[in-house]
Amino acid sequence: MNLVLAKTDTGQAVNSVFAVARDRLPGTGSVADIRRQAFEAYERTGLPHRRIEEWKYTDLRALMREVLPLAAAPDAKALKRAADAVKAHAVDKAAKLVLVDGVFAPELSDIAALGRGVTVRTLREVLENEKNDARGDLLITNVSDPMLSLNAALATDGVVVAIADGTALPHPIQLIHVSTAASASSVTRSHVSVGRDSRATLVESFVAAEGAKAYQANDAVILWVGDGAELSQVRLMADAADAVNITSHVYTVGTKTKLNLFNMTSGGHVSRLQGFITLAGEGADLMVNGVNLLKGTQHGDTTMVVDHAVPGCTSREIFRAVVDDRAHSVFQGRIIVRPDAQKTDGKMMTRALLLSDEAEADNKPELEIFADDVTCGHGATAGALDDSLLFYLRARGLPEKEAQALLIQAFVGEAIETIADDGLREAAMLAAERWLEARG
Amino acid sequence: MALLEVKNLQVRVEEREILHGLTLSVNKGEVHAIMGPNGSGKSTLSHVIAGKPGYEVTGGEILFNGEDLLEMAPDERAAKGVFLAFQYPVEIPGVATMNFLRTALNAQRKARGESEYSTPDFLKKVRAVAGSLNIPQDMLKRGVNVGFSGGEKKRNEILQMALFEPSLCILDEMDSGLDIDALRIAADGVNALRSPERAMVVITHYQRLLDYIVPDFVHVMSRGRVVKSGGKDLALELEASGYAQFEDAV
Numbered sequence: 184m185n186l187v188l189a190k191t192d193t194g195q196a197v198n199s200v201f202a203v204a205r206d207r208l209p210g211t212g213s214v215a216d217i218r219r220q221a222f223e224a225y226e227r228t229g230l231p232h233r234r235i236e237e238w239k240y241t242d243l244r245a246l247m248r249e250v251l252p253l254a255a256a257p258d259a260k261a262l263k264r265a266a267d268a269v270k271a272h273a274v275d276k277a278a279k280l281v282l283v284d285g286v287f288a289p290e291l292s293d294i295a296a297l298g299r300g301v302t303v304r305t306l307r308e309v310l311e312n313e314k315n316d317a318r319g320d321l322l323i324t325n326v327s328d329p330m331l332s333l334n335a336a337l338a339t340d341g342v343v344v345a346i347a348d349g350t351a352l353p354h355p356i357q358l359i360h361v362s363t364a365a366s367a368s369s370v371t372r373s374h375v376s377v378g379r380d381s382r383a384t385l386v387e388s389f390v391a392a393e394g395a396k397a398y399q400a401n402d403a404v405i406l407w408v409g410d411g412a413e414l415s416q417v418r419l420m421a422d423a424a425d426a427v428n429i430t431s432h433v434y435t436v437g438t439k440t441k442l443n444l445f446n447m448t449s450g451g452h453v454s455r456l457q458g459f460i461t462l463a464g465e466g467a468d469l470m471v472n473g474v475n476l477l478k479g480t481q482h483g484d485t486t487m488v489v490d491h492a493v494p495g496c497t498s499r500e501i502f503r504a505v506v507d508d509r510a511h512s513v514f515q516g517r518i519i520v521r522p523d524a525q526k527t528d529g530k531m532m533t534r535a536l537l538l539s540d541e542a543e544a545d546n547k548p549e550l551e552i553f554a555d556d557v558t559c560g561h562g563a564t565a566g567a568l569d570d571s572l573l574f575y576l577r578a579r580g581l582p583e584k585e586a587q588a589l590l591i592q593a594f595v596g597e598a599i600e601t602i603a604d605d606g607l608r609e610a611a612m613l614a615a616e617r618w619l620e621a622r623g
Numbered sequence: 624m625a626l627l628e629v630k631n632l633q634v635r636v637e638e639r640e641i642l643h644g645l646t647l648s649v650n651k652g653e654v655h656a657i658m659g660p661n662g663s664g665k666s667t668l669s670h671v672i673a674g675k676p677g678y679e680v681t682g683g684e685i686l687f688n689g690e691d692l693l694e695m696a697p698d699e700r701a702a703k704g705v706f707l708a709f710q711y712p713v714e715i716p717g718v719a720t721m722n723f724l725r726t727a728l729n730a731q732r733k734a735r736g737e738s739e740y741s742t743p744d745f746l747k748k749v750r751a752v753a754g755s756l757n758i759p760q761d762m763l764k765r766g767v768n769v770g771f772s773g774g775e776k777k778r779n780e781i782l783q784m785a786l787f788e789p790s791l792c793i794l795d796e797m798d799s800g801l802d803i804d805a806l807r808i809a810a811d812g813v814n815a816l817r818s819p820e821r822a823m824v825v826i827t828h829y830q831r832l833l834d835y836i837v838p839d840f841v842h843v844m845s846r847g848r849v850v851k852s853g854g855k856d857l858a859l860e861l862e863a864s865g866y867a868q869f870e871d872a873v
Contacts, residue, residue: 570676575713578673579723579783580701580731589726593717593766 200368204253204337210310210318217319221335228329237328240513240545241484246453247427251399253339254284254367261363264392266291268361272390272421275606277357283392284362285339285369291359300350300381306341306372321374324405324433326459331431334403338372341403348378348409355384355604360400362426363392368399379409379437384604385416389450391423399427410437410464415444417607419614422450424479430456438464445602446473447611448483449618455484455513462489462496469498472598474611476618477510484513487531491524494554500531503598505591506542507622517549520557527557535565536594538587588619624689626651626822627672627791633682634664634671634847641667643847644683651790652819656833656858657826659844660866665826666710668844669795673707674700687791701727702734706789708780710796715767720779723767724749728786752785756812774805781812792816792823798832810835830862845869 201222208218230247231238257265265283269291273279280303281291287305294303310318321343322335342358362369377383389400400422408414422428428451436442446456462469475483489498504512518529535544548561568590576586595615602608627649634642641664649655659665671678672685674697685692692700715723729739740748753763756778768776777797784792794813798806813836817823825836833841833855841857842849843866850869851857 569713571713572715574675574697575709575715576723576727577697578675578701578707578709579727580698580734580787581727582698582730582734583696585726585730586698589718589723590715593715596717 200250200252201336207253208337208339209307212313213319214310214322217322218336221322221332224327225329225332225336231329237486237515240515240547241453241455241482243330243429243453246482247399250333251366251368253337254362254364254369254398256286257283257288257363261392262288262290264363264394265361268390268392269359272359272388274355274357274386274610277355277386279357279359280342280344281359281361282340282342282369282371284364284367285371287340287342297356298352300347301352301356302345304343306338306343306374309343321372321405326431326433328431328457330401330429331403331433334370334372334401334431337368337370337401338403339370341371341373343374344376346375346377346381346383349380350378351382352384355386355607357386357388359388359390360402361390361392362395362398362400362422364398365394365396366398368401370401372403372405374405376407377409377412377414380411381409382413383415384607385414386607387416387418389420389422389428391426391450395423395426397425398423400429402428402430404430404432406432406434408434408436408440408442411439412437413441415603415607416442417602417604417611418446418456419611420446420448420450420454420456421614422454424450424481425452426450427452428454432456432458432460434458434460435463436461436467436469439466440464440468442467442469442471443601443603444469444471445598445611446485447476447614448474448485449476449614451481451483453482455486457486459488460490462491462498463493465493465495467496469496470601471498472501472601474502474595474598474615475504475506475512476595476615477505477512478507478622479510480508481510482513483510484515486513486515488517488519489529490519490521491527491529492521494524495526496524496528498529500533501598501601502531502533503595504533504535504544505538505595506535506544507538509539509541511543511545513545515547515549516561517551518559518561520550520552520554520559522553524554525556527554527559529557529559530561532562534563534594536591537565537567591619592616625649626688627824628686629668629683630686631683632668632671632680632685634667635679635681636667636677640681641847642671645844645848647842647849649791649822649824651822653840654817654823654825654836654838656838656841657824657844658828658830658841658858658861661828663844664847665844666795669707669793669824669826672793673697673705698730699734701787701789702731704790706784706787706792708777708784708792708794708797710799712768712776712780714769714771716769718767719764720767721749721763724763724783724786727783731787748786752782755815756782756785757808758782773800774802774808777801777805777809778812781809781816785812785816790821792821794823794825796826796828798827798829806832807835830858833858843869
């Protein structure tokens, strides 16, 4: 009974948002139908809550309460503030694709720098192209999740990036999400396809412009990696301290691909990165690592579902969480090994460092193995800094905070070290150092 | 004024008194050996001087250059010139030795109001000291003590001692876990650091170490007190007669 009541409560609040937004959402006809169906799928649960197993540690009904109305398209002043934020977070040599409050901003992007072999369109452009019968597919995945459904219903824009077969990109593509709004939502959805035997590095940054506050971001990235391709991805989530960020990654990777994925969550009041990664081609080699740096009353959730659908794939996951004050870190890792996926090698290791008595970390590793010739494992630990190491450093002259900082850096370093690109590894290390400095 | 003055020190660990009124005075330029059976409180004394948490000082005082050492945080003591060479140096994965050495040295210098070392000056200094201690460069790139042998860990302690140039060195059971060759290298490193401006307190269970690091004074500890003090010959006497006589004397 509760469920029905709650659904009505939250559902109607959003229904009005959806009803208000509907006219400005790109795509008519079949696209509009898909949006309506997606919204209905969302409405069946409303904001996910603790009685939904996948969301039991991240009760959005309690943490978010409601879905805010969509942000207005950015005006000149907002774009100016966004430009400053972009400048501060741009990665050296990367070709930038910038979304401001959920709208692609060509004036802040450098599509021309992408070079041959890469085409970029906006989600809006594709959804509005009525000659393209498959346009509605951009709003469909095989993953069933309320926040991903909400994303399909409300997505205003995003980028659709296609990297042609056999393209080796010399520099990263950086997708920067900037929020300038206060108390509004931005809903974005991007598609990336990496062609066969291509090599690419993708950076994703979430940042707040000056004046942005209490906003909500709902992002989705749907990504395909073709046979023999190599992809590195670094995601740095540094949203405002009072913002919400819910991101879904739906990845499908082909034969003999190499993926090196990394996420660092240091921003946001409430956040979740949920990855649904399907290893669909034999010999795929996946590394997916991450770091959560949380303080105050931040809540950061990383949920990864790695689906070994075919034989002979390897997956490695290393997660580190540093949790201070009354913050709450969640790691849920599920490795699925399908009946035919023999010779699977899947391992995950998650460790949480609790810096205060009130800090909380929940680690939930799960293995679902339906094949009999596999190597799978997981490990999870949570604990405080080692007193004997702290004393050793202090006996050598390091003040308490510095000694802690050195040990915390070493702790997260193990995950950050896995970033292949030197510049991006340094950028991630720098972000961690900034977090430590701000800790005081 | 003595460099280190321990007066009637009483220390508890969890409800148990370990040191029952220990008194010790160490001047610049002197090397003192503290000997005694297991459980006599030798390591406790070294930990309390360095400021390790978990010990409750219930009486007495420790003065260092006339200042109250017990009022200082461990890092302040280090910056003032107190150095403890650990019996079991910890492994710190993910913190490269070189980075650790520079961070520690500069933290001490900063606390003393001195300028930080420039990178080339620092590297030059480390290389010179490491060379004299037979410490290969690749060891300095590894995590602090990670995968080091017992001898390498002790040499790393002596390397730090040489870099930080403390005025008081406390060597806690430096010989434990070392074979005779490793012991000789470590002792040579320590002897090279003997100076009229520096004092050393060598804590050991066995007389053997004192063949290599010859002390000026020897103190025997038993059940939390110094029960006998003398010159270096006292160590030889102990080797012949054992600690049992002192256990009875208390």
